[in-house]
Amino acid sequence: MRNLTTTICLTLALLLGSAGVSWSADFQKGITAYKSKDYKTALREWKPLAEQGDADAQRNLGLIYVLGQGVIQDYDEAAKWYSKAAEQGDPVAQYNLGLMYVRGQGVIQDLVYAHMWFNIAASTGLAEAVKDRGVAAKRMTSADISKAQELARECVRKNYKGC
Numbered sequence: 001m002r003n004l005t006t007t008i009c010l011t012l013a014l015l016l017g018s019a020g021v022s023w024s025a026d027f028q029k030g031i032t033a034y035k036s037k038d039y040k041t042a043l044r045e046w047k048p049l050a051e052q053g054d055a056d057a058q059r060n061l062g063l064i065y066v067l068g069q070g071v072i073q074d075y076d077e078a079a080k081w082y083s084k085a086a087e088q089g090d091p092v093a094q095y096n097l098g099l100m101y102v103r104g105q106g107v108i109q110d111l112v113y114a115h116m117w118f119n120i121a122a123s124t125g126l127a128e129a130v131k132d133r134g135v136a137a138k139r140m141t142s143a144d145i146s147k148a149q150e151l152a153r154e155c156v157r158k159n160y161k162g163c
Contacts, residue, residue: 039070079106115148
């Protein structure tokens with residue numbers, strides 16, 4: 001049930017989070033293809049944009065690789081794309097990266113880094129991040145929480161680079 005809820009949240013975040021995009025023809029083709037479950041076309045449209053640094057396209061590629069839509073499920077590839085978008089300040093990618101740290105998917109399982117990314121995403125008002133930060137905190141020591149908070153502050157100071 002938790003995986004289904006996460007999948008729904010991620011998909012909703014993908015579709016809603018894309019509303020602020022410049023809506024280039026290629027990005028829009030990717031959205032249209034994704035909504036039609038034509039994941040290979042969505043991947044083909046978004047990958048060049050992601051490689052050029054488009055955070056929305058990077059986040060969407062992360063989702064495609066996490067869910068294995070039109071590609072073989074690849075958590076390492078998903079973590080790579082989510083990290084690139086997270087470093088640009090994308091709160092949904094930051095949240096999704098936190099989920100990957102909780103589960104140890106594509107990254108070494110680490111609640112401190114999960115909490116750090118949830119904390120950063122929560123600072124933008126992302127409700128899921130607030131909730132999951134609390135869930136992670138229940139499994140952490142107070143020292144771990146303090147470390148995660150300091151890492152989050154440092155990451156924000158560095159403008160999300162190298163976190």
